Amino acid sequence: MTAVDSQNALSMDPAADTAAPPPDKPERRNWAPYLLSLPALALYAVLLVVPLAMTLLLSLNSFGFYTGIQDVWQLGNYTDIVTDDYFHEIFLRTFRIAVLVTLLCAVLGAPEAYVLRRMKSPWRGLCLLVVLGPLLISVVSRTLGWALLFGSTGIINTALMGIGLIATPIEFMYTETGVVIALTHVLVPFMVLSVWASLQRLDPQVENAALSLGAKPFTVLRRVVLPQVVPGILSGSIIVFALAASAFATPAIIGGRRLKVAATLAYDEFLNTLNWPLGAAVAILLLIANVVIIVGCNRLIERRYKQVFE
Amino acid sequence: MPYLVLDKLTKRFGQWLAVDNLSLTVEKGELISLLGPSGCGKTTTLQMIAGFLDPSGGRVTLDGADLLAKKPNERGLGIVFQSYALFPHMTAAENVAFGLEMRSIPRADRDRMVKDALQLVGLGAFGDRYPRRMSGGQQQRVALARALVIKPSLLLLDEPLSNLDAKMREEMQIELRRIQRTVGTTMILVTHDQAEAMALSDRVVIMNKGKVEQVAAPQDAYDNPASAFVANFLGRTNLLQGTLRQDGGGCRIDVAGTAWPVAAELPAGPGVLTVRPEKVTFVDGAGVPGFVRARVFQGTQWLFEIQTDAGPLTVIRQHDGQILPAENERVTVGWRAEDMRVMAGTAGGA
Numbered sequence: 001m002t003a004v005d006s007q008n009a010l011s012m013d014p015a016a017d018t019a020a021p022p023p024d025k026p027e028r029r030n031w032a033p034y035l036l037s038l039p040a041l042a043l044y045a046v047l048l049v050v051p052l053a054m055t056l057l058l059s060l061n062s063f064g065f066y067t068g069i070q071d072v073w074q075l076g077n078y079t080d081i082v083t084d085d086y087f088h089e090i091f092l093r094t095f096r097i098a099v100l101v102t103l104l105c106a107v108l109g110a111p112e113a114y115v116l117r118r119m120k121s122p123w124r125g126l127c128l129l130v131v132l133g134p135l136l137i138s139v140v141s142r143t144l145g146w147a148l149l150f151g152s153t154g155i156i157n158t159a160l161m162g163i164g165l166i167a168t169p170i171e172f173m174y175t176e177t178g179v180v181i182a183l184t185h186v187l188v189p190f191m192v193l194s195v196w197a198s199l200q201r202l203d204p205q206v207e208n209a210a211l212s213l214g215a216k217p218f219t220v221l222r223r224v225v226l227p228q229v230v231p232g233i234l235s236g237s238i239i240v241f242a243l244a245a246s247a248f249a250t251p252a253i254i255g256g257r258r259l260k261v262a263a264t265l266a267y268d269e270f271l272n273t274l275n276w277p278l279g280a281a282v283a284i285l286l287l288i289a290n291v292v293i294i295v296g297c298n299r300l301i302e303r304r305y306k307q308v309f310e
Numbered sequence: 311m312p313y314l315v316l317d318k319l320t321k322r323f324g325q326w327l328a329v330d331n332l333s334l335t336v337e338k339g340e341l342i343s344l345l346g347p348s349g350c351g352k353t354t355t356l357q358m359i360a361g362f363l364d365p366s367g368g369r370v371t372l373d374g375a376d377l378l379a380k381k382p383n384e385r386g387l388g389i390v391f392q393s394y395a396l397f398p399h400m401t402a403a404e405n406v407a408f409g410l411e412m413r414s415i416p417r418a419d420r421d422r423m424v425k426d427a428l429q430l431v432g433l434g435a436f437g438d439r440y441p442r443r444m445s446g447g448q449q450q451r452v453a454l455a456r457a458l459v460i461k462p463s464l465l466l467l468d469e470p471l472s473n474l475d476a477k478m479r480e481e482m483q484i485e486l487r488r489i490q491r492t493v494g495t496t497m498i499l500v501t502h503d504q505a506e507a508m509a510l511s512d513r514v515v516i517m518n519k520g521k522v523e524q525v526a527a528p529q530d531a532y533d534n535p536a537s538a539f540v541a542n543f544l545g546r547t548n549l550l551q552g553t554l555r556q557d558g559g560g561c562r563i564d565v566a567g568t569a570w571p572v573a574a575e576l577p578a579g580p581g582v583l584t585v586r587p588e589k590v591t592f593v594d595g596a597g598v599p600g601f602v603r604a605r606v607f608q609g610t611q612w613l614f615e616i617q618t619d620a621g622p623l624t625v626i627r628q629h630d631g632q633i634l635p636a637e638n639e640r641v642t643v644g645w646r647a648e649d650m651r652v653m654a655g656t657a658g659g660a
Binding site: 203205206208209210211212213214215216217219223224227228305 | 383388389
């Protein structure tokens, strides 16, 4: 379904698919593969399918301030969300942030991975550690660190005002800009790793071949390297987009109470207004929108770069 | 006037001397092979000509112009890589057209030249295939067409046939020779396969440990190896340790009690005698005594392993009806004095 899958399919031997079973053997189903995957399937069902189904059912219930959750089946929560501008704004904001973060991660992460690959041995490891560093720190403490930097008397504003670039502090806290910056910082390693993986499959001589044919270094990047790492950028984008659209801790701390995104909205519905069915409906809609956008974009780009995915 | 000149080319990686003061001249239209075991510096030399490695010292001139002053993408050389290095996201025709596009050749001319180039390598009908839908041999041909279509002043081939199976390799050798005759491009072929080098080249450059051991036409290098290393590397050979002596009649070498006259003037002391297996015959008179340890039938010829006092000796005899000794039979082997080569030193120092 995703680019990650099609990448794996590349390495598979095509002959393996077409090899027919020996004809003289009696038809007998081999249950071993199914039995072997049973534990994983059971885990998958208990931890993913069951909670999802329960959330879906919950989102169909109704809720009243004095009556609590009513065990009725209706679509009222969904019509509320679809018709209310308040929810529209939150969902739009969520996806605006996710798209911006994905673009920023692609623009920063892909060149970063390329530069890392061309580095010499001791520096490469060190720089990779720096890139992956954010993943080693808890989301909350990392985001609180950004809050310290971002504040109106934080290091960034103080420094910018100190060198005279700005007269009044820039608003980072409780703005989309702040959330996008902090999320990009958190998610860029996923893009770097994903592009790194596809760069590993690149024949190092291919760039020299293009050079020998008279291509300038930038042309080599654009015409030869970039098309071959598109699958990596795409699978990285899917990971980053999904994580950014459903991010909770960063928008909650940097965005605060007023700048809500879908995940913080669902949280508030569950824990503050105690309207569990509405929160569940928000979560289900976020899931559906995420899947639709990711699958749609994937199809589009896969068609554009068909030969690379083949 | 020589076309390509390598003048005291040197490449150092830290303490390791990969290429050591290599000087070589190549004539226009010549196919010359750099031949040697892995790590002998042949690929490093090629990479320096291509511009992917900067030499630590020395000069390279092509047609009188300093090649080292130019960037790799300005040198106008064609290169065929060991891994083929095709662009996987482009069709065969797009691969071939890439170099022409970089030279801003108009679309119509470009299409015609791509078609001609694919025709030349026998892939006229494969233009719209992607590389991963082609066999190794076909990919190799696309790589060759891509390098030739830009009309390179020099074509560099880095182990171009080593990834092909034996039958395909033979076909491609003939193909490569035919194309070289057709287009007349000056080519430098890097290979560790002595049969390939001998089959294809006008001259071979035999390299060892970053140094040139011998530059000669394949036949000359085979018949008159300049060193024990060359004798051993080019085809099979027998190396026999002996002792060089000077007496009234001139220089002689003693091997296992038999003395052979040596034409060259060599200092007395240890010497190495080399003789090709196919030059050794079973004789009745004077020679080196031994016994047949093994004999193997190889279709057109018999291979004998003879144990002599001077060490094991390989003998190849044609399968042409002559009577040959059986295994464990005592024999005496000999050769004509003009078929052997003698060098001062010990076999281990080769």
